[in-house]
Amino acid sequence: MASTENSQPDTTGFHVSPEDCFLTFKLDLRPYQEKAIEELVGNLNRGQDAALNLPTGTGKTIVFLSIANAAINLGYRVAILVATNQIIGQIQAKYLPMFNMKVLPVVIKGIENYDCALTGEGADYGFCTPEQKTICTSNNQECDVLRVNNEFENARFVITNYHKFISLKLEHKFDLIIIDDSHGFENALDDKFQNRIAYYQLDGLFKRHDQEGGIIADFTGAFLDYFDDAFNSVPTDTYVESMRVPNDIVKHIADIYGCDEVQSEIRKLNDLDRSICRDACYFVKCCQNTSVNVFYIQKDHYDLEDRQEASLIARKSRPFQINVIKGKFRNSRIIFASATIGDVVTHANHCTFKGYTVETISVVPKVQPDEVKNWFSGLKILETYDFPQNTDDQIEKAAETALGILRITQGKTLLLFKSYRDQKRAQNVLNRLINRKITFIDDSFESETVQKYVEQADIIMASASSRLWEGIDIRDLKLEIIFSLPFIRPPVYLEKNDGFQFTKRKMLIRLQQGIGRLIRNQDDKGICVILDKRLEKYKGSKDFAEAYREKIEPVSLDELVEKLKLLEKSK
Ligand code: SF4
Incomplete structure (x- = not known):
């Protein structure tokens, strides 16, 4: 009733x-x-x-x-x-x-x-x-x-x-x-539920204010000292990417003097410094409230020694x-x-x-x-089963392959990378492309900015950590090239095994979100090229839809460009 x-x-x-x-x-x-x-x-x-x-x-x-x-x-x-x-x-x-x-x-x-x-x-x-x-x-x-x-x-x-x-x-x-x-x-x-602050952000803020002195420099300097302690607390004899911050360091951060004074100076700062100060003050407040927060230090996945890329994370407790x-x-x-x-x-x-x-x-x-079954009739997924894996020049090789593809194809194209680092490396190769415009989506862009750029773009480069995955609508997309499966880093709070299950599921969802963008109407035609032979391992998962599985066609790297030429002609 x-x-x-x-x-x-x-x-x-x-x-x-x-x-x-x-x-x-x-x-x-x-x-x-x-x-x-x-x-x-x-x-x-x-x-x-x-x-x-x-x-x-x-x-x-x-x-x-x-x-x-x-x-x-x-x-x-x-x-x-x-x-x-x-x-x-x-x-x-x-x-x-x-x-x-x-x-x-x-x-x-x-x-x-x-x-x-x-x-x-x-x-x-x-x-x-x-x-x-x-x-x-x-x-x-x-x-x-x-x-x-x-x-x-x-x-x-x-x-x-x-x-x-x-x-x-x-x-x-x-x-x-x-x-x-x-x-x-x-x-x-x-x-x-997570607040993250990177070393390079605090370091940059400190350097910009150190000369004139004052509360921002004092506050940030003290914070950097404790960040150093947290960084140095991670064992270096084995591969440890992230761990809990020792309690005494959390307590020292909680006691850093000057949060209120920094807050009252905040309106005089530019947007960048304002945002870093807010994050830093919020982090200090989280450290004052250890009953609902858990703290981690996370090092750079690609370079454990790179202090600038390390982050402190305050995560709300599971309860x-x-x-x-x-x-x-x-x-x-x-x-x-x-x-x-x-x-x-x-x-x-x-x-x-x-x-x-x-x-x-x-x-x-x-x-x-x-x-719905026929919805993806215009979709083709080309899986390169022999693409070299885990080699030093994998991204360069993928970028060279993509360059060849972009020279013979037309229409709005999305290039997807697993990390921003790969995206930047590939850009050096793809810059050789003439007559086509590449739009580079920075990982820090807000959703509205990303949406505006992708609407006007010809070729879009973006990574798995960008806002592209958060409700962004890409119209008239014809081709997608996936440089590597869009794995993200496992969250700091999960055990190794749980972390892999978590990232595998997230990767498959993102992969499908990416592929699904090619077909927005029943008559749409779109091609997805996957330059990562690991798809073979994951495509049987219950997190990967049957509708996409049916559209996969394995091809060798040598056949790929010829295959695309034929598909381009048949459009
Ligand atoms: S936005 Fe509204 S609630 Fe918030 S401080 Fe201003 S007047 Fe008060």
């Missing part, structure tokens, strides 16, 4: 009929979309959560918005979580007008998108601290940050980004939460993370929407800590409809 405007429905009695969902959409749903809605609401009505697994472009957003809108119309409280503000804009401008909406969404973005009524400048976390917010609330200060926080608690329909959802307090739970592109949510969780995340999801019904679900139980548990089993969560649609 649906609730009225004034009463809150019991989530255990969540009930939405498929017909309610169909009727909210102004246009005709495709048959497979209707079927997906029927299966999803079947799960939700039984008190179970579900994962909506459809390829990009097949209308996942329409499916979940139909359910969201029907639920809202019936009085339920619904949140949609997305990766970026740009996707919020797309949902508002493109999708919501397709629905009969009785309740419009409240959009909630990060505080940097609002003005601070006290400073008259853009709100920022340095000044708008939880303590300051409490003061402003008790003074009845009118401000957009407080207004949207209040709406997060009370609005019937909220659209927000992952980071905001994780950071806001939530007393009044949602009945239904939809996580769009839910693999991005897993990454956002990892980011959100703290579980507490925060369970407090957000509670017994809300959840739809995970993704084009690359992989192993659904693992994925859903990483997002929510809900302890799902194969009995309690399922993937929709149960049987892939013909339209």
